[in-house]
Amino acid sequence: MPQPIDVVEALLFASDAPLEADRIREVLDLADAQEARGLVDTLRERYEAADRALMIVEVGGGFRMVTRPEIAPWLLRLAKTRTRARLSRPALETLAIVAYREPVSRPEVDALRGVNSDAVLDNLLERRLIRIAGRKEAPGRPFLYETTREFLVAFGLRDLGDLPKVDGQLTLPDGVTAEAAVVSPDGEAQAQQDPGAGGTDLTPGS
Amino acid sequence: MSAEETPTTAALTLRVGEFEGPLDLLLHLCRTSEIDLAALPVRAITDQYVAHLEAMEFRDLEMAGAYLVMAATLIYLKSKLLVPPDETDEQLDPDAEALRQDLEQRLREYARVKAIGVWLGEREAEQALLWGRPVSELPAADEIPLEDLSVHLLERALKRLIEEQNRVRPREIAPEPPSILERMTEILSVLRDTWSLLFSSLTGGERRRSEIVVTLLAVLELVKMGRIRAQQTELFGEIVIERQPGETITNATAH
Numbered sequence: 001m002p003q004p005i006d007v008v009e010a011l012l013f014a015s016d017a018p019l020e021a022d023r024i025r026e027v028l029d030l031a032d033a034q035e036a037r038g039l040v041d042t043l044r045e046r047y048e049a050a051d052r053a054l055m056i057v058e059v060g061g062g063f064r065m066v067t068r069p070e071i072a073p074w075l076l077r078l079a080k081t082r083t084r085a086r087l088s089r090p091a092l093e094t095l096a097i098v099a100y101r102e103p104v105s106r107p108e109v110d111a112l113r114g115v116n117s118d119a120v121l122d123n124l125l126e127r128r129l130i131r132i133a134g135r136k137e138a139p140g141r142p143f144l145y146e147t148t149r150e151f152l153v154a155f156g157l158r159d160l161g162d163l164p165k166v167d168g169q170l171t172l173p174d175g176v177t178a179e180a181a182v183v184s185p186d187g188e189a190q191a192q193q194d195p196g197a198g199g200t201d202l203t204p205g206s
Numbered sequence: 207m208s209a210e211e212t213p214t215t216a217a218l219t220l221r222v223g224e225f226e227g228p229l230d231l232l233l234h235l236c237r238t239s240e241i242d243l244a245a246l247p248v249r250a251i252t253d254q255y256v257a258h259l260e261a262m263e264f265r266d267l268e269m270a271g272a273y274l275v276m277a278a279t280l281i282y283l284k285s286k287l288l289v290p291p292d293e294t295d296e297q298l299d300p301d302a303e304a305l306r307q308d309l310e311q312r313l314r315e316y317a318r319v320k321a322i323g324v325w326l327g328e329r330e331a332e333q334a335l336l337w338g339r340p341v342s343e344l345p346a347a348d349e350i351p352l353e354d355l356s357v358h359l360l361e362r363a364l365k366r367l368i369e370e371q372n373r374v375r376p377r378e379i380a381p382e383p384p385s386i387l388e389r390m391t392e393i394l395s396v397l398r399d400t401w402s403l404l405f406s407s408l409t410g411g412e413r414r415r416s417e418i419v420v421t422l423l424a425v426l427e428l429v430k431m432g433r434i435r436a437q438q439t440e441l442f443g444e445i446v447i448e449r450q451p452g453e454t455i456t457n458a459t460a461h
Contacts, residue, residue, distance in 0.1 A: 016342035057336070069335035084334040090226050092330070093323035100322070112315060115227030115272050131356045155329040156336075164325055166318050 004028055005046075008039045009065075018062025018153060060152035061159060094120045095129060095151065099163060103133040103144035121145065129154060227269070228276035229316040231258060236313065248306065252280040279309065383416040389424035397434065397449045405436075405445035 002010075007028055011019055024036035040063050044056040055068050067075060076082060087095070090113075097112050098104055109117045124130045125145075133146040152159065225231040235254045259277055264270035286302040384392070396403055405425065409418045425447060428434045435448045 013339070014342060014344055016339045064338045066336040066338040069332070072335035072337075075337055086330060086334065087327070089323060089327070092326045093226070093319050096319050096322035096326055112312075112319060113227060114229035114276070114312070114316065116268050125358050126362075132358050153338075154333060155326060156333045157329070164322065166322065 004030075005039050005043055008036070008043055012040075012043075012056060012063060012065040015064070018058075018060040018064050018149070020062040023062070057156065058158050059156055060149040064153070090117075090120050091123060095124060095147070098124075098130050098145050099147050099151070099160060100166070102146035102160075103136075104146075105136045105138070105142040105144050107142055109145075228273045229312060230320075231255065231273070232276065233313055233317055233320070248280065248283045252284040255280055279305065283309075380414070383414070383420050386420055386424050386427060389420050390428055393421075393424055393428060393447065394433065397447070400449075402446055402448040405447060408447075 008024055011024060011027060021033040021036040021040070024030070024039065025033050028036065028039075030036050030039075040056060047055055053068055053071050054065055057064050057066055076084075093113065094109060094117055097109050101108065101112075106117060106121060109121065121130070125132070127150075128148055129151045130145045131148050133144045135141045136144050147160070151157075157163065225234065232251065232255060235251055235258070256277055259273055262273070264273070283302055283306055286299060393403075393408065396408075405421070408421050408425075425434070425436055425445070429436050433450055435450055437446045437448070438444070439446075
């Protein structure tokens with residue numbers, strides 16, 4: 001008879017997207033997300049203690065099973081390549097703007113960068129690191145962009161609260177405060193980062 | 207589309223040097239001259255900026271425009287400085303001062319963006335060493351979660367569909383070759399007006415192999431029926447088809 005912790009291991013192995021504590025609770029019929037989190041923690045410690053090739057990380061509001069960074073050279077050899085494709089400097093800076101200002105329109109991104117950002121934004125959309133969150137009620141009704149869960153995964157962030165704090169104008173978007181950055185035990189912080197939770201024009205029940 | 211755009215953008219960035227735009231260049235100038243952003247010295251920075259601009263080559267009008275707008279702003283600010291009698295005095299009138307503060311603000315903001323960009327780059331490098339499962343082999347959920355979908359995905363799917371459609375070349379449909387009987391009738395109707403004709407005139411033009419075969423069979427059939435005579439004086443030479451003397455040409459089917 002498989003133990004709950006074995007099931008959690010299998011769930012993590014089989015999932016491609018970060019697995020939320022709440023999903024684990026649902027699948028295993030647990031009392032609360034805290035119990036699910038506890039199981040993951042135990043599993044994570046077990047992996048660490050056994051010095052396994054895999055580890056469990058918390059990104060994008062859930063848990064993922066990934067290979068340890070020390071294994072990377074062999075994986076690259078398996079892939080017959082030297083490096084993984086990386087984002088360009090303009091792409092990274094544009095992402096930074098979107099992450100801190102989301103939802104943000106193209107003219108706003110342009111103003112901050114001092115150059116046209118059309119191609120860069122298209123590229124980020126294509127890579128699914130950002131997405132269209134709606135339209136701004138401003139002249140021309142420009143699209144609004146926001147970061148995706150893929151962004152959080154690609155940069156190993158639990159949520160936007162993991163971004164470094166900056167003083168001045170580049171403040172965090174509304175709704176993401178320093179408090180929310182610390183993932184609360186009942187997994188509410190993840191819920192806040194759930195895709196589609198904010199920014200869109202959709203209102204339930206209208 | 208985007209695949210074609212990316213290399214041009216990259217080439218462009220190289221052309222302009224390591225700068226991404228006017229703010230980037232301005233920030234670079236401030237940093238290399240160890241200038242405090244709070245006291246942006248318009249005089250010195252304008253001269254340096256314009257000097258850099260002259261050395262640059264642009265292929266993209268919009269990019270060149272962005273640099274020129276910045277140059278114009280700087281030169282405007284500098285011109286305002288020429289008015290006060292004391293040249294060392296960097297006092298500006300209220301309008302110009304507001305403009306300078308705005309520029310200063312933008313530079314600060316951009317400096318922050320750059321710093322976060324660097325931080326993100328480091329994160330990305332760390333994460334590039336980790337591999338997770340790229341695609342789950344689990345069956346798709348019975349209900350597709352709608353919150354993960356966006357207009358952009360729909361647009362992308364449509365684009366892909368259109369591209370696929372463009373790749374599918376129209377198939378050429380070959381016309382049915384005429385039947386031997388049809389070809390026999392055709393030959394006899396030509397022979398109604400003339401005594402003889404060349405086989406090549408029947409199969410000339412762009413007629414396909416199957417048509418040539420059908421024509422040959424039609425000729426042989428007519429010869430067998432005694433309706434026509436066919437002569438070939440040399441190997442692979444021209445076949446001359448003649449009406450059978452005394453033969454009343456009517457219709458092949460009438461026989």
